[in-house]
Amino acid sequence: MLMSWVDFLLVAIASTIGAGVLFFGLWRYDRAMQPADGLENDPGKGPVFLFEGKTLVDATPDALGMISPHITHMSEYDATVHVLAQHFPKLGKVLASEQCGRHRVDDESDDNLWVEIDRTETRLRLKVNGRQRSDLNGPSDVIERDVRMSELMMLRDLTQHTPQLIWQEDLSGRLLWANHAYLAFCDKLRPDDQKHTDTWPNRPLMPDLLETSVGRSPSLRRMSVTLPKQKAEQWFDVTTVRREDSQLHFANDANAIVRADQDRRNFVQTLTKTFAQLSIGLAIFDKRRQLAMFNPALLDMTNLPIQFLSSRPTVDAVLDRLRESRMLPEPKDYASWREQFTALEQAAKDGSYSETWNLPDGQTYRVTGRPHPDGAIAFLLEDISAEISLTRRFRSDIETGQAVLDTLSDAIAVFSSAGTMVMSNKAYADLWGPVNDERIQQHEVQAAIQTWQSRCTPTQMWADLRGFIRNIGPRKAWSDTAILDDGRQILCNATPIAGGMTMVKFSIATPAHPIIRKLTEHDPALMVAKR
Numbered sequence: 001m002l003m004s005w006v007d008f009l010l011v012a013i014a015s016t017i018g019a020g021v022l023f024f025g026l027w028r029y030d031r032a033m034q035p036a037d038g039l040e041n042d043p044g045k046g047p048v049f050l051f052e053g054k055t056l057v058d059a060t061p062d063a064l065g066m067i068s069p070h071i072t073h074m075s076e077y078d079a080t081v082h083v084l085a086q087h088f089p090k091l092g093k094v095l096a097s098e099q100c101g102r103h104r105v106d107d108e109s110d111d112n113l114w115v116e117i118d119r120t121e122t123r124l125r126l127k128v129n130g131r132q133r134s135d136l137n138g139p140s141d142v143i144e145r146d147v148r149m150s151e152l153m154m155l156r157d158l159t160q161h162t163p164q165l166i167w168q169e170d171l172s173g174r175l176l177w178a179n180h181a182y183l184a185f186c187d188k189l190r191p192d193d194q195k196h197t198d199t200w201p202n203r204p205l206m207p208d209l210l211e212t213s214v215g216r217s218p219s220l221r222r223m224s225v226t227l228p229k230q231k232a233e234q235w236f237d238v239t240t241v242r243r244e245d246s247q248l249h250f251a252n253d254a255n256a257i258v259r260a261d262q263d264r265r266n267f268v269q270t271l272t273k274t275f276a277q278l279s280i281g282l283a284i285f286d287k288r289r290q291l292a293m294f295n296p297a298l299l300d301m302t303n304l305p306i307q308f309l310s311s312r313p314t315v316d317a318v319l320d321r322l323r324e325s326r327m328l329p330e331p332k333d334y335a336s337w338r339e340q341f342t343a344l345e346q347a348a349k350d351g352s353y354s355e356t357w358n359l360p361d362g363q364t365y366r367v368t369g370r371p372h373p374d375g376a377i378a379f380l381l382e383d384i385s386a387e388i389s390l391t392r393r394f395r396s397d398i399e400t401g402q403a404v405l406d407t408l409s410d411a412i413a414v415f416s417s418a419g420t421m422v423m424s425n426k427a428y429a430d431l432w433g434p435v436n437d438e439r440i441q442q443h444e445v446q447a448a449i450q451t452w453q454s455r456c457t458p459t460q461m462w463a464d465l466r467g468f469i470r471n472i473g474p475r476k477a478w479s480d481t482a483i484l485d486d487g488r489q490i491l492c493n494a495t496p497i498a499g500g501m502t503m504v505k506f507s508i509a510t511p512a513h514p515i516i517r518k519l520t521e522h523d524p525a526l527m528v529a530k531r
Helices: 005-031 063-066 075-085 090-094 137-162 180-189 208-212 257-279 296-303 306-310 315-324 334-349 386-407 426-432 444-454 461-470 514-520 523-531
Strands: 048-052 054-059 101-106 115-121 123-132 164-169 175-178 219-227 232-242 246-253 281-285 291-294 352-356 365-372 379-381 411-415 420-423 478-483 489-496 502-508
Touching: 048 246, 054 075, 075 090, 090 101, 090 115, 115 232, 164 180, 175 180, 180 219, 208 426, 219 461, 232 489, 281 296, 296 306, 296 379, 386 420, 386 426, 411 426, 411 444, 426 502, 461 478, 461 489, 461 502
Parallel strands: none
Antiparallel strands: 048 054, 048 123, 101 115, 115 123, 164 175, 164 246, 219 232, 232 246, 281 291, 281 379, 352 365, 365 379, 411 420, 411 502, 478 489, 489 502
């Protein structure tokens, strides 16, 4: 059905009214965007950043210029947020919300700047817009100027309040600039009668810096300044940077390092003096198995030349020289000898190497390996020839004494002050039988007396003898007699000897007169009474 002329007229009127409303809205927006006070509106010249995720894929030259000083220590996305946050502190929060669409963030302190955000699911477009000022080229200049001023203030604050001494001198040593730490330290050097004036710090703090400064590359020196009030030295590690017409100096406190070095040297000197007095040979090999330290006793014990030891030889070189001078136990073959000392090094790492070296010339060394920090190994050589000789002599004396006792016809047993049998002779074994009972093997006086008592007629003598042996006070020689079960009479003598020990001697009595022998010979009735 064709549209009537009335309907057509109504559509035309509605279209005219809509166009008028749209025109009025655009006119009002244009009026609102017009700058005031001489500002010109040029929104097309602002810096633009285009990100794919958080990766910068494109940017205008002025945008790259804004973030280029910061991308050396942070990502391009973080650098952008950091630079823009100077004027738009809410920008980071808006970007963190990850809402798609278009947004606008205004500068809270300047109505002439704003950021337009256009975000899709994967792409982010940031454009900085603003009304151009006559004294600046655009929004990027405003932001760059403020960022640089902020960084300048931060750098000034850092240099003034850092504990490091920083100062600048011309090539003649005249002070051009100094931070608070430098001026505060100069006050410590100022004499009490010197008024604090601006000319006081101009005196060079370290005059030697001018004399030793050569070349344009940074140099590091350790220098000291004497503090007159404390009568002490203050040490610094000074880094100097040479410029065209001046020098920059950066001084760090080095007192702790200097004291630690001095303590270490004193400790090493103390150890060296201590090692020099030791009679034990000491050789310390570092982690590369080179001789790092030795003492004079090692020279005396090994007869190695001091020039050789001072050249820091390896473990293998030292062992080869010791073998050449016959200061090592000679193995059956060279291969086994080399394997032995490979095992020596490994055992020394674990701290488990300890052996006795019997040298061809009769000397005996005890060699001990001990691990040290940082992979080092220490070997201790102790001459135990006298100890071994004394032990052998002592063993020989014991064997000789035992042989002498075995030649005696009397049965002898020696007990310690604790009642332990420490020695007996062959006649004792013949009289009382071999020491094969478990209690006798423990060498207890109680077990020995039980053996004696079982072979003799009952008598109080054994109880008296037990008390005499266990008595630790002053004693006199004691003796008594007993009759064996075969009728023989024995004489028991107990004599105190050195160390609280007791020697018990049993002697078979001389045969008596025939009548007495008849009376004391074996009688079954006596045996029954004993039982």
